[in-house]
Amino acid sequence: MSLPESFFDYEACLRACARDERQALLSLYEQESGRLLGVARRIVRDDALAEDIVHDAFIKIWTRAGSFDPARGSARGWIFSVTRHLALNFMRDTAREMPLDEPNIADAGESVSTFDLHDGSGRIHGCLAQLEPARRSCILYAYIDGYSHAEISRKLGTPLGTVKAWIKRSLVALRECMG
Structure with missing residues (x-):
């Protein structure tokens, strides 16, 4: 049973993981595995693969817990970031293995060079193209x-609140476009 986030000490669990205290990893797993599975599932859209990614994420959390730096963000955010990065890396690697029929999105910034659009992505490509370049x-x-x-x-030199609003509005626009 997971505790409310405000009562669960993520940083203490990561410090304990760094000291090889297995109970801390179990506590993190019990607290967040369901939500992390949801994150992975939304990215890879495959239950079995999402489970593998969460498994790999907990191994990485265990082995890299000592590298967590609270000055760079929250412990909970770091845990979710580990999972999200593994899922995104899988999707990027898979996309690179597939033949491309469509050009990359123009002027979307340097991130486009790491993301190849593959078969079946024409719809999202069209929806992304409708967004202003900064929002895209x-x-x-x-x-x-x-x-x-x-x-x-920091990367765009844009206020944090503006970035959050752009992402929120852009996701709404993408949902409507994909609708």
């Missing part, structure tokens, strides 16, 4: 490159 970049940085909102804000 925010979406690609967040969901393809795995950057946090704060990282995107």
Whole structure:
């Protein structure tokens, strides 16, 4: 049974993982595995693959817990970032293996060079093309490159609140377009 987020000490669990305390990893697993599975599932759209990614994420959390730096963000955010990056890396690697029939999105920033569009993606390509370039970049940085909102804000030199609003509105627009 998971505790409310405000009562669960993610940083203490990561510090304990760094000291090889297995109970801490079990506590993290019990607290977040369901939500992490949801994140992975939304990205890879395959239950079995999402389960593999969450498994790999917990191995990485266990082995890299000592590298967590609270000055760079929250412990919970770091855990989710590990999972999201693994899922996105899988999708990127899979996309690179598939033949491309469509050109990359023009002027969406340097993140496009790491994201290849593959068969069946024409619809999302068209929807992304309808977004303003800065908003499209925010979406690609967040969901393809795995950057946090704060990282995107720094990268674009745009206020954090603006980046958050752009991403929120752009996701709504993409949902409507894909509808």
